Amino acid sequence: MSIVSLLGIEVLNNPAKFTDPYEFEITFECLEPLKEDLEWKLTYVGSSKSLDHDQELDSILVGPVPVGVNKFLFQADPPSPDLIPASELVSVTVILLSCSYADREFVRVGYYVNNEYDSEELRENPPAKVQVEHVVRNILAEKPRVTRFNIVWDNENADEYPPEQNVEEDEEEEDEEEDEEEEDEDEEEEEAAEVEEVDENDENKDEEVDVDVDVDEDVEIEEEAPEKDEDVEEVDGEEDIAIEEDIETDEEGEVEEKAETPVDAVQA
Template identity: 70%
Template sequence: MSVVSLLGVNVLNNPAKFGDPYEFEITFECLEPLQKDLEWKLTYVGSATSDEHDQELDSLLVGPIPVGVNKFIFEADPPKTNKIPDAEILGVTVILLTCAYDSREFVRVGYYVNNEYDSEELNADPPAKPILEKIRRNVLAEKPRVTRFAIKWDSEASAPPEFPPDQPEADLVADGDQYGADEAEEEEEEEVEEGGEAAPDAMAEDAEMAGAEGEGAIAAGEVSDDGSEDLEADSSGSEDEELEEEEVEGEGEGDDAMEVDGVEKPNGASGVEHHMDEVMVH
């Protein structure tokens, strides 16, 4: 997060003559106390094809910066015409307003500037040698291009590192001496319990329980058979029907026996804008 945020820039004298100074009303917010000043600069791009004609019109140090919203007036001198080619004086160019902290730029505001004569006759037929007194500039203040850069501020530079500090005493004991010792003891105890012989009393109790379960199952089967015979006798009264039902019951028991023996059943089958942009990037 940026400690200083640019809230707004107003171009005060616009439009103006080519030789008039630039004036900006700058409003920004500071969230934390700063140890150093903010450096504001205004640069004039003299040519769209080369940076050799760029001019730093003025710079200003602002500080100390109080926490909160701040506002000031930044005034810069006009560009020197002897450093601008005659063919580049008229037309569209760019000015760059930048701010840096500790020589680290964190915000840049670019404006298009249109330079033209103040009369239609001169604009229709401009002279070979520009008449500077009759040229006026118009800053397109309604369409600025703001670029922000992430930098390190005072609070971030003095912040402690995120990783934990070194612990040299932690490396004095080898990992193999302690790592997994508790797990090994537990595994040995489990092996002794599983490999030991079962007690005779426990075996006898298991056998008695198994016998009791078998008798209970048979008894339950007899009760169910008797009940079914009585119901069938009352409803039908035919011995042939009883024989057929017994045969059907026998076949079902055979299927159960086959499944228990492990025999598997078969399964079924399964399926000018370009020019202006170049100036701004420059």
């Protein structure tokens, strides 16, 4: 854990001329008493192709640092244009504001800086030789890039970096986790298969029950059908007999009537 924490940086006099000094209001917090001072430093990156053109604009020692929240004003001189390549003098560059303790850097803040001419005419038709007096800078204060580093503070026995874990142990732990995940997946697949088998068995049982019911119904229907046919035949037989008897009776009646007719006629 860092004993000093950067809370905020306010960029002042921005935008400004290229030749104006840089001004920053810095706020930080100190959690424990420090034996040494803090060193703040501002660096101007003169070229994106080589570190030889970097310029340390200014540095300041802050201390003794009391525990709590602290604030101070940091001013730095502008860069020397003679140390910057002419092709990169009017362009986009970077400034770095860093803080160190006991020559160990623990925080660095980077800002993009846009250098351009102050008139539209010079921007459209730049002169062959850079006119520094007409160059203005604009620091993109809304988009800082903050980088923090772990360092040893006053405790000399403390580790500068977190302890490294054994790679083999990490690999073994990863293998064990993978094996456990595979076992869990296999168990889930087996459970799913068992559930499917149970569902299939239940479906087969339901089908068998339905078939048995259908067969019984067919048998009952077939058994009932012949009984109905016999009843119908018996009824038909009785009707036929009744009809035949009626016919015979009628015929006999007619015969008798025919036989009696001549006698009656003779008597008459």
